[in-house]
Amino acid sequence: xxxxxxxxxxxxxxxxxxxxxxxxxxxxxxxxxxxxxxxxxxxxxxxxxxxxxxxxxxxxxxxxxxxxxxxxxxxxxxxxxxxxxxxxxxxxxxxxxxxxxxxxxxxxxxxxxxxxxxxxxxxxxxxxxxxxxxxxxxxxxxxxxxxxxxxxxxxxxxxxxxxxxxxxxxxxxxxxxxxxxxxxxxxxxxxxxxxxxxxxxxxxxxxxxxxxxxxxxxxxxxxxxxxxxxxxxxxxxxxxxxxxxxxxxxxxxxxxxxxxxxxxxxxxxxxxxxxxxxxxxxxxxxxxxxxxxxxxxxxxxx
Amino acid sequence: xxxxxxxxxxxxxxxxxxxxxxxxxxxxxxxxxxxxxxxxxxxxxxxxxxxxxxxxxxxxxxxxxxxxxxxxxxxxxxxxxxxxxxxxxxxxxxxxxxxxxxxxxxxxxxxxxxxxxxxxxxxxxxxxxxxxxxxxxxxxxxxxxxxxxxxxxxxxxxxxxxxxxxxxxxxxxxxxxxxxxxxxxxxxxxxxxxxxxxxxxxxxxxxxxxxxxxxxxxxxxxxxxxxxxxxxxxxxxxxxxxxxxxxxxxxxxxxxxxxxxxxxxxxxxxxxxxxxxxxxxxxxxxxxxxxxxxxxxxxxxxxxxxxxxxxxxxxxxxxxxxxx
Numbered sequence: 178x179x180x181x182x183x184x185x186x187x188x189x190x191x192x193x194x195x196x197x198x199x200x201x202x203x204x205x206x207x208x209x210x211x212x213x214x215x216x217x218x219x220x221x222x223x224x225x226x227x228x229x230x231x232x233x234x235x236x237x238x239x240x241x242x243x244x245x246x247x248x249x250x251x252x253x254x255x256x257x258x259x260x261x262x263x264x265x266x267x268x269x270x271x272x273x274x275x276x277x278x279x280x281x282x283x284x285x286x287x288x289x290x291x292x293x294x295x296x297x298x299x300x301x302x303x304x305x306x307x308x309x310x311x312x313x314x315x316x317x318x319x320x321x322x323x324x325x326x327x328x329x330x331x332x333x334x335x336x337x338x339x340x341x342x343x344x345x346x347x348x349x350x351x352x353x354x355x356x357x358x359x360x361x362x363x364x365x366x367x368x369x370x371x372x373x374x375x376x377x378x379x380x381x382x383x384x385x386x387x388x389x390x391x392x393x394x395x396x397x398x399x400x401x402x403x404x405x406x407x408x409x410x411x412x413x414x415x416x417x418x419x420x421x422x423x424x425x426x427x428x429x430x431x432x433x434x435x436x437x438x439x440x441x442x443x444x445x446x447x448x449x450x451x452x453x454x455x456x457x458x459x460x461x462x463x464x465x466x467x468x469x470x471x472x473x474x475x476x477x478x479x
Numbered sequence: 480x481x482x483x484x485x486x487x488x489x490x491x492x493x494x495x496x497x498x499x500x501x502x503x504x505x506x507x508x509x510x511x512x513x514x515x516x517x518x519x520x521x522x523x524x525x526x527x528x529x530x531x532x533x534x535x536x537x538x539x540x541x542x543x544x545x546x547x548x549x550x551x552x553x554x555x556x557x558x559x560x561x562x563x564x565x566x567x568x569x570x571x572x573x574x575x576x577x578x579x580x581x582x583x584x585x586x587x588x589x590x591x592x593x594x595x596x597x598x599x600x601x602x603x604x605x606x607x608x609x610x611x612x613x614x615x616x617x618x619x620x621x622x623x624x625x626x627x628x629x630x631x632x633x634x635x636x637x638x639x640x641x642x643x644x645x646x647x648x649x650x651x652x653x654x655x656x657x658x659x660x661x662x663x664x665x666x667x668x669x670x671x672x673x674x675x676x677x678x679x680x681x682x683x684x685x686x687x688x689x690x691x692x693x694x695x696x697x698x699x700x701x702x703x704x705x706x707x708x709x710x711x712x713x714x715x716x717x718x719x720x721x722x723x724x725x726x727x728x729x730x731x732x733x734x735x736x737x738x739x740x741x742x743x744x745x746x747x748x749x750x751x752x753x754x755x756x757x758x759x760x761x762x763x764x765x766x767x768x769x770x771x772x773x774x775x776x777x778x779x780x781x782x783x784x785x786x787x788x789x790x791x792x793x794x795x796x797x798x799x800x801x802x803x
Binding site: 196200201203210211212215229276277286288291299304306312330333365366395397401447457464465 | 504507508511513514515516517518520521522524525527528529531532533534535536538549594597598600601606609610612613614615616617619620621622623624626627628630631632636637638639641642645671675676679680683702703704735736740757758761762767770771774775777778781782785
């Protein structure tokens, strides 16, 4: 009660009112600044491409048309890319999460002889790496170039995520629990699968999420290791279309003039940005629930 | 005499203790054999994909020719490094890399801190929550799409920025074609994409401040601004330090993807950075040894940076704020 009274009294002070006024304005501007580019792409994707090119579309869609979305449906490369990306994301996330969580758990065990050594062995890789070419040569000598493995395997465990898992396990699983089950003759593997994993759905979600987002958005490994078009993930096709302006002519070929083609290609770009980001935005409520959590665990000095 | 005896006894005791400890460790290792099994795949992964490439870094000191293989290629010492240091690309890529990263550091490091401080002062819960949730939406956009968005947004013909410039009577600018614009576009698009994400940790730290501090300050008549200055900021400093060390350590590792994707033939003089140069010499021109030398130079500078920043911060804060 008392604090409330004090609060209301002090909130009315002139300095605070001025502060609040500017604070809300700044934050509202931030909100608009973050959302406007996304909003613009959305309205540009459903507006008449001629009006977009003329710069007439700024705040709301004009001459609404879904022609761009229809065109994208016919775009074979994009859909193959989409399918590949889904496959890469699922496979990579499954493999990475399994390796990360299991090794994170092992590193969290205080009774592990050589724990410091092992942790050091992994942490060295955070600060030093062989670099592009030596890694490329290893991948090549394993015969992985231009195969799906090249996108999934070479980057599949991140030390940072492993440390997050380690911190999580060592702070949430009580030592007494392990001791009690050990007295009953429970092996380490059994403890891991029957107790540690079922008790830690949130850390698994967090780590899977970090990996999935990274793989869905990744582009570099595919650029370096893949040559066959049918293996390309979506991001490579997006790069070709959005940035190198190379639109499959069969998709825009029925347009009459060069100008018309360019406009259709531009429209396709907006549509593609929307389509390629859709999976992320569908997952967003889930993502944002676990995401903040994950960043926080990562911030705890381990 | 007695002292000597005691020492011998102690010595023997410590010896047997050591033996005991060793026996205990062996027993533990035996009992925990399955833990080693569990971590084995990951260890193998790191050996193959991280440690073997580290060993392979030696091609930086060799004249690598595919026919001779890594082991057969001749040692040439520091020739590749000398070649890099004397090439015109050395100063160009180094200056570009450092310009972009220092600008990022000085602009994009403080902004999330300020954003978090301001957001922390908002009392309307739904507004606070929605601003925060919206603020890290851009983080989830891929680099390719981000750059595609930039191309559309800054397009000299149809982009809204140029529409605005034309509407106010100016002449449209081809932003991505002007070399000197590159760094600003790079840094400010990062501001847009990363601020919300980078602020998460500060916002969470601020929400951990006990309300008692604020109440006490309010009783003393401290305004919101003063509370921010004397409670929030001192509270944030340790987190800020750790984040600063991490960012400073990354100064030489400007992300490859964004710079590479934003490059156009017109802006190349200002957009060629070390990582894109490594990619081009290595995989486009297949000059494996040279590319590895350039990348090794980059890694070593990075390592030196992170260690020295950490040491300095540790000294300044009497051993409190550091990574290790």
